[in-house]
Amino acid sequence: xANSIERPLDLxxxxxxxxxxxxxxxxxxxxxxxxxxxxxxNLVMDNVKQMEDGEIKKSLGLTFLRGDTIIYIxxxxxxxx
Amino acid sequence: xANSIERPLDLxxxxxxxxxxxxxxxxxxxxxxxxxxxxxxNLVMDNVKQMEDGEIKKSLGLTFLRGDTIIYIxxxxxxxx
Amino acid sequence: xANSIERPLDLxxxxxxxxxxxxxxxxxxxxxxxxxxxxxxNLVMDNVKQMEDGEIKKSLGLTFLRGDTIIYIxxxxxxxx
Amino acid sequence: xANSIERPLDLxxxxxxxxxxxxxxxxxxxxxxxxxxxxxxNLVMDNVKQMEDGEIKKSLGLTFLRGDTIIYIxxxxxxxx
Amino acid sequence: xANSIERPLDLxxxxxxxxxxxxxxxxxxxxxxxxxxxxxxNLVMDNVKQMEDGEIKKSLGLTFLRGDTIIYIxxxxxxxx
Amino acid sequence: xANSIERPLDLxxxxxxxxxxxxxxxxxxxxxxxxxxxxxxNLVMDNVKQMEDGEIKKSLGLTFLRGDTIIYIxxxxxxxx
Amino acid sequence: xANSIERPLDLxxxxxxxxxxxxxxxxxxxxxxxxxxxxxxNLVMDNVKQMEDGEIKKSLGLTFLRGDTIIYIxxxxxxxx
Numbered sequence: 423x424a425n426s427i428e429r430p431l432d433l434x435x436x437x438x439x440x441x442x443x444x445x446x447x448x449x450x451x452x453x454x455x456x457x458x459x460x461x462x463x464n465l466v467m468d469n470v471k472q473m474e475d476g477e478i479k480k481s482l483g484l485t486f487l488r489g490d491t492i493i494y495i496x497x498x499x500x501x502x503x
Numbered sequence: 504x505a506n507s508i509e510r511p512l513d514l515x516x517x518x519x520x521x522x523x524x525x526x527x528x529x530x531x532x533x534x535x536x537x538x539x540x541x542x543x544x545n546l547v548m549d550n551v552k553q554m555e556d557g558e559i560k561k562s563l564g565l566t567f568l569r570g571d572t573i574i575y576i577x578x579x580x581x582x583x584x
Numbered sequence: 585x586a587n588s589i590e591r592p593l594d595l596x597x598x599x600x601x602x603x604x605x606x607x608x609x610x611x612x613x614x615x616x617x618x619x620x621x622x623x624x625x626n627l628v629m630d631n632v633k634q635m636e637d638g639e640i641k642k643s644l645g646l647t648f649l650r651g652d653t654i655i656y657i658x659x660x661x662x663x664x665x
Numbered sequence: 666x667a668n669s670i671e672r673p674l675d676l677x678x679x680x681x682x683x684x685x686x687x688x689x690x691x692x693x694x695x696x697x698x699x700x701x702x703x704x705x706x707n708l709v710m711d712n713v714k715q716m717e718d719g720e721i722k723k724s725l726g727l728t729f730l731r732g733d734t735i736i737y738i739x740x741x742x743x744x745x746x
Numbered sequence: 747x748a749n750s751i752e753r754p755l756d757l758x759x760x761x762x763x764x765x766x767x768x769x770x771x772x773x774x775x776x777x778x779x780x781x782x783x784x785x786x787x788n789l790v791m792d793n794v795k796q797m798e799d800g801e802i803k804k805s806l807g808l809t810f811l812r813g814d815t816i817i818y819i820x821x822x823x824x825x826x827x
Numbered sequence: 828x829a830n831s832i833e834r835p836l837d838l839x840x841x842x843x844x845x846x847x848x849x850x851x852x853x854x855x856x857x858x859x860x861x862x863x864x865x866x867x868x869n870l871v872m873d874n875v876k877q878m879e880d881g882e883i884k885k886s887l888g889l890t891f892l893r894g895d896t897i898i899y900i901x902x903x904x905x906x907x908x
Numbered sequence: 909x910a911n912s913i914e915r916p917l918d919l920x921x922x923x924x925x926x927x928x929x930x931x932x933x934x935x936x937x938x939x940x941x942x943x944x945x946x947x948x949x950n951l952v953m954d955n956v957k958q959m960e961d962g963e964i965k966k967s968l969g970l971t972f973l974r975g976d977t978i979i980y981i982x983x984x985x986x987x988x989x
Contacts, residue, residue: 427862430869433891443887446574447853447896448528457508463869463893464511464544470577482524483579486514488544491528491574493851493896496875498888527655529609538589545592545625551658563605564660567595569625572609572655608736610690619670626673626706632739644686645741648676650706653690653736689817691771700751707754707787713820725767726822729757731787734771734817770979772933781913788916788949794982806929807984810919812949815933815979832943835950838972848968852934852977868950868974898932898977901956903969 434459434495442467443499446491453502454485456495463489473501515540515576523548524580527572534583535566537576544570554582596621596657604629605661608653615664616647618657625651635663677702677738685710686742689734696745697728699738706732716744758783758819766791767823770815777826778809780819787813797825839864839900847872848904851896858907859890861900868894878906920945920981928953929985932977939988940971942981949975959987 427433437456444452444465451474454467470482496502508514518537525533525546532555535548551563577583589595599618606614606627613636616629632644658664670676680699687695687708694717697710713725739745751757761780768776768789775798778791794806820826832838842861849857849870856879859872875887901907913919923942930938930951937960940953956968982988 427871430863430865430871430891432863433871433889450574452575458511458513460511466508466511466514481581482575482577483581484514485575485577485579486511487575488570488573489893490571490895492893493855494857494887494890494892496887496890498890500886500888531655533656539592539594541592547589547592547595562662563656563658564662565595566656566658566660567592568656569651569654571652612736614737620673620675622673628670628673628676643743644737644739645743646676647737647739647741648673649737650732650735652733693817695818701754701756703754709751709754709757724824725818725820726824727757728818728820728822729754730818731813731816733814774979776980782916782918784916790913790916790919805986806980806982807986808919809980809982809984810916811980812975812978814976832952835944835946835952835972837944838952838970894974895976897974898936899938899968899971899973901968901971903971905967905969 431459431461433497434463437495437497440497441502442495442497443501444487444495445493446487447493448491451501452482452485452487454482456497460489463492463495465489465492465495476501512540512542514578515544518576518578521578522583523576523578524582525568525576526574527568528574529572532582533563533566533568535563537578541570544573544576546570546573546576557582593621593623595659596625599657599659602659603664604657604659605663606649606657607655608649609655610653613663614644614647614649616644618659622651625654625657627651627654627657638663674702674704676740677706680738680740683740684745685738685740686744687730687738688736689730690736691734694744695725695728695730697725699740703732706735706738708732708735708738719744755783755785757821758787761819761821764821765826766819766821767825768811768819769817770811771817772815775825776806776809776811778806780821784813787816787819789813789816789819800825836864836866838902839868842900842902845902846907847900847902848906849892849900850898851892852898853896856906857887857890857892859887861902865894868897868900870894870897870900881906917945917947919983920949923981923983926983927988928981928983929987930973930981931979932973933979934977937987938968938971938973940968942983946975949978949981951975951978951981962987
C-alpha cells in the first residue's frame with residue numbers, strides 16, 4: 423500500500439472502505455470505516471466508535487468529522503489489531 | 504444511507520429534516536433537527552437542546568451554530584436512541 | 585419561521601429586528617436586538633446586555649460583535665423567555 | 666444611530682471620532698477615540714486607556730489594535746458613562 | 747500625528763524610524779525602533795528589548811516579529827516615556 | 828544535503844524515503860519514513876512510531892499527519908541516532 | 909544591516925547563512941544557521957540546537973520549522989553572543 427502513495431491524500435483514497443484510527447486534538451480517538459473525505463480532510467466514517475484507553479466509550483455509527491480537529495489518521499495502527 | 508455517500512457533505516445533505524447530535528470543541532453537545540448547512544459547516548437546527556451527561560441542560564429552539572467550533576456531527580449516535 | 589430556512593444565514597436574516605441570544609467562546613452570553621450581520625457572522629446588535637447565570641452583568645447598548653468568537657445564535661432560546 | 670446600520674461595519678464608520686469600548690480575548694479592555702478601521706477590524710484609536718475593574722491600568726495614547734483579538738466594540742457601553 | 751490617519755496602517759507608516767511598544771499574545775512586551783511592516787503586520791524592529799514589569803528582560807537587537815501574535819502597537823505608550 | 832536547499836520544501840523533498848522526526852503541538856513526537864507531503868505540510872509516513880521520553884509509546888504503521896499541528900520536521904535529529 | 913531593510917522579509921534574506929535565534933509559541937527556542945524561508949515564514953535551518961535557560965537541550969541538525977508557530981526571529985539576539 424505504501425508503494426502507491428505519491429501525495430498525502432493518496433493514503434486516504436487507498437483507505438476508503440477500510441477501518442482507520444482517527445486521532446483528534448484534545449486526544450479524542452475514533453475508529454471506524456472511512457467512507458469519504460475532501461481536501462479539508464473532513465471525513466465521513468461508518469460504524470464509528472469513540473475509544474478511550476483501548477475501550478469503546480461511545481458508539482456513534484455514521485459520523486461527519488471536521489478536518490481541522492484531526493491530528494493523524496492511521497489505517498495501520500496497532501490500535502486496530 | 505452509507506451507500507449514497509461519496510463526499511463528506513453528502514451525509515449532511517442526507518440528514519436534513521432528521522435529528523442529529525453535534526459535538527463542539529469544549530465538549531458542548533447539541534441535539535436537534537438539521538434544517539440547513541453551508542460549506543463552512545455552519546448549521547441551522549430546530550428544537551435544539553444542549554445536553555450534558557445525557558440530560559437536557561438548556562432548550563434553545565431554532566439555532567444557528569458556527570461551523571468552526573464543530574468536532575463531529577452524527578445522525579446515528581447512540582446518544583439519539 | 586423554520587420553514588423558510590434553506591441556508592444558515594436565512595435564520596439570521598429572519599431574525600433582524602428581533603431579540604437573539606449570542607453565545608461566545610469562553611462562555612460569554614449576550615442578549616440584544618439583531619440589526620445587521622455579514623458573511624463572517626460579524627453582528628451589530630442594539631440594547632445589548634451581557635448575561636451571567638440569567639442576570640444582567642453589563643449593559644453595552646449598541647455593539648459590534650466579531651464573528652469568529654461566536655459559537656451559536658438563537659432567536660428562540662428559553663433564555664429569552 | 667441604530668437606524669442607519671445596514672451592515673456591521675456601518676457601526677464602526679458611525680463611531681469614527683467618538684469614544685468606544687473595545688473588549689479583547691483574554692478580557693483586556695481599552696477605551697479610546699476611534700480614528701480608523703479596516704475590513705480585518707484592525708483599529709487605530711487615540712487617547713487609549715487600558716481599563717481593569719473600571720480603573721485606568723495604563724495610558725497608551727495613539728494605538729494600533731489588531732482585529733483578530735477583538736471580541737466586541739461598543740460605542741454605547743455603560744462603561745463609557 | 748493622529749490627524750493624518752485614515753487607515754490603520756497609516757499609524758505604522760507614520761511610526762517608521764520611531765520607538766514603539768509592541769504587546770503580544772501571552773503578554774510579551776517588546777520596545778524598539780520600527781523599521782518595516784507588511785499587510786500581515788509582520789514587523790522588523792531594531793534595538794529591540796523584551797520588557798517585563800518595566801525592566802529589560804532581554805536584548806534582541808534587530809528582530810523579525812510575526813504579525814499574528816501581536817495584540818497592539820503603540821508609538822505613544824506611557825511605557826515609552 | 829544542506830547545500831541543495833533553496834526553499835523550505837526542498838528539505839522535505841530530499842527527505843523522501845528517509846527517516847524523520849516530526850514534533851507536533853502538544854509535544855507529541857513521531858518517527859517514521861517520509862513517503863509524501865504537500866504544500867500544507869500534510870505528511871504520509873510509514874513505520875510510524877509515537878515516541879515519549881525516547882521510548883516507543885505506540886506503533887502506528889502507515890499514517891497521515893495533518894500539517895497544521897506540526898512544529899518541526901528533522902531528518903537529522905539526534906533522536907534518530 | 910538595518911539600513912537595507914524596507915520590508916520585513918528583507919531581514920530574513922539578509923540573515924541567510926547566518927546564525928539566528930527563533931522563538932516559538934510555547935516558549936521553545938532554537939538556534940541555528942538560516943538556510944531558506946518562504947512567505948509563510950516556514951524556515952529551514954542547519955546545525956539546529958533547541959535551547960532551554962541558555963543550555964542546549966537537544967541537537968536537531970538540519971530542521972524544517974513551520975512558520976505559524978514562530979513569534980520572533982533575531983539574528984542579533986544577545987542569546988547568540
